[in-house]
Amino acid sequence: VQLGGLIEYKFGLNDRDDEVELKLLAERRAGDLGLRFNLIAEREVDSGAEWVYGYAARGMWSANERFAFGLEAFGEPEFDAHYAGPRATLRLGEATVALGYLVGFDDAQSDSQIRLGVEFSAH
Secondary structure, eight states, X not given: OEEEEEEEEEOOOTTOOOEEEEEEEXXXXXXXXXXXXXXXXXXXXXXXXXXXXXXEEEEEEESSSSEEEEEEEEEEGGGTEEEEEEEEEEEETTEEEEEEEEEEEETTTTOOEEEEEEEEOOO
């Protein structure tokens, strides 16, 4: 398992407070299977603000060098908001296109999402 950490400071715009976000990142690759789990803590930079906790998880299987599919999940247990669903990625040269559909559970039951992402990488 590879472990990492991330500290992010977000400057608030349009009368929003600044935020700080901490992440513990864990990833494991075993052949064509990639597993990822992140623990997240964030809060507004305000004397009365409280920490909000969440998670992100993903399991992907690479069918070949261009195509992978799997499952991903996100949530904030404190708010009983959880999302899970399938994800597929397609590599096109230097770009990777990802498409996913997340179904909401618990208090997020009516909040399903379609997710589309494009990532570019230079070697």
